[in-house]
Amino acid sequence: MSDKIWLSSPHMGGRELNYIHEAFDANWVAPLGPNVNGFEEDLEEFLNADVKVAALSAGTAALHLALIECGVGYGDEVICQSMTFSASANPISYQGAIPVFIDSERDTWNMCPIALRDAISDRIAKGKKPKAIIVVHLYGMPAKMEEILTIANEFDIPVLEDAAEALGSTYKGKACGTFGRFGVLSFNGNKIITTSGGGALVCHSQEDKDKAVFLSTQARDDAPHYQHSHIGYNYRMSNICAGIGRGQMEVLAHRVEARRAMTDFYVNLFSSCPGVKVFIEPSEDFYSNHWLAAITIEPIEAGITREELRLALLEFNIESRPLWKPMHLQPVFEETPYYGSNIAEDLFDKGLCLPSGSNLTDEERIRIKTAIEQVFSK
Numbered sequence: 589m590s591d592k593i594w595l596s597s598p599h600m601g602g603r604e605l606n607y608i609h610e611a612f613d614a615n616w617v618a619p620l621g622p623n624v625n626g627f628e629e630d631l632e633e634f635l636n637a638d639v640k641v642a643a644l645s646a647g648t649a650a651l652h653l654a655l656i657e658c659g660v661g662y663g664d665e666v667i668c669q670s671m672t673f674s675a676s677a678n679p680i681s682y683q684g685a686i687p688v689f690i691d692s693e694r695d696t697w698n699m700c701p702i703a704l705r706d707a708i709s710d711r712i713a714k715g716k717k718p719k720a721i722i723v724v725h726l727y728g729m730p731a732k733m734e735e736i737l738t739i740a741n742e743f744d745i746p747v748l749e750d751a752a753e754a755l756g757s758t759y760k761g762k763a764c765g766t767f768g769r770f771g772v773l774s775f776n777g778n779k780i781i782t783t784s785g786g787g788a789l790v791c792h793s794q795e796d797k798d799k800a801v802f803l804s805t806q807a808r809d810d811a812p813h814y815q816h817s818h819i820g821y822n823y824r825m826s827n828i829c830a831g832i833g834r835g836q837m838e839v840l841a842h843r844v845e846a847r848r849a850m851t852d853f854y855v856n857l858f859s860s861c862p863g864v865k866v867f868i869e870p871s872e873d874f875y876s877n878h879w880l881a882a883i884t885i886e887p888i889e890a891g892i893t894r895e896e897l898r899l900a901l902l903e904f905n906i907e908s909r910p911l912w913k914p915m916h917l918q919p920v921f922e923e924t925p926y927y928g929s930n931i932a933e934d935l936f937d938k939g940l941c942l943p944s945g946s947n948l949t950d951e952e953r954i955r956i957k958t959a960i961e962q963v964f965s966k
């Protein structure tokens with residue numbers, strides 16, 4: 589059988605090892621060093637929005653620190669998009685706070701501004717104003733940031749932008765990750781670029797960045813001995829991982845191009861399949877890195893369910909995966925409040941992510957095309 593075609597696998601640019609060698613030569617094998625600073629500068633330049641970036645051990649760590657910097661604590665409520673990876677919501681629980689989940693809207697699959705407004709008004713009426721709003725750019729698709737920020741500003745609630753999947757995406761020409769009070773990036777192995785594991789917090793002041801770095805390095809006070817006035821974390825990125833990141837930044841633009849070409853490939857491929865819709869931008873305002881290409885399948889029109897298609901592709905040794913299962917449907921968040929209707933749930937029932945790697949070969953694309961044509965001709 590041919591090799592497995594993966595959804596999204598690491599794709600090195602070629603110069604990553606040079607940065608790692610430099611780190612070894614100078615013995616900067618630690619959670620600090622020139623690659624960490626260099627990677628942060630590369631990201632700041634790429635985001636092009638006068639931001640300060642703190643490189644961390646994971647996107648999840650970045651979200652956790654963002655919540656701490658927004659003062660989220662025990663018993664507070666934090667609004668969060670329901671349709672997302674669990675890592676968007678888990679840090680709320682780390683803080684002993686309570687997530688309030690919000691439905692998606694059809695255009696972007698991201699947080700529905702109408703449900704957001706309902707939720708804020710209702711939580712305030714029930715006696716508690718939410719402490720923060722976590723909005724996600726799912727699969728690289730920018731959320732409706734203008735509408736969301738308007739509501740957030742009206743109620744004076746900070747927005748945390750989970751741009752873990754959206755490095756290289758823009759909304760109205762501005763980089764995702766730079767809209768909120770804080771932005772979160774991830775360089776996990778499956779993301780558009782990787783440091784094997786890592787993340788970053790996008791800040792809008794040196795003070796906010798310094799605080800994140802302080803907390804991420806065990807919150808050491810300025811003293812010759814180890815002295816602590818705060819609880820700290822071990823969340824800083826290592827100089828070795830940052831070396832991989834610097835190499836990856838050199839090819840990021842190409843990675844975005846290649847991922848976007850994969851979505852074009854699927855638009856073409858499914859154009860003759862009734863009931864199948866490829867997830868694309870609703871208007872020119874949105875520019876997605878198309879980290880993962882995704883489709884929705886209307887089972888009656890298409891004559892197949894998303895689960896049947898997933899299993900059929902598996903027979904061809906091709907990986908695909910249902911969309912993120914909404915958080916309000918997860919057993920671990922059973923008891924939490926939810927606002928909206930059934931859009932996220934419907935997307936979950938009908939949606940499938942398809943192989944999207946920037947390293948897929950022409951041969952692999954032909955295998956995907958042949959497999960899908962065979963499945964749909966039955």
Ligand SMILES: *Cc1c(COP(=O)(O)O)cnc(C)c1O
Pocket residue numbers: 645646647648649672673675676724750752753773774775776785786787
């Ligand atoms: C990957 C991801 C994260 C977490 O990033 P890690 O670096 O893996 O901790 C958070 N949110 C979303 C939406 C993600 O896809």
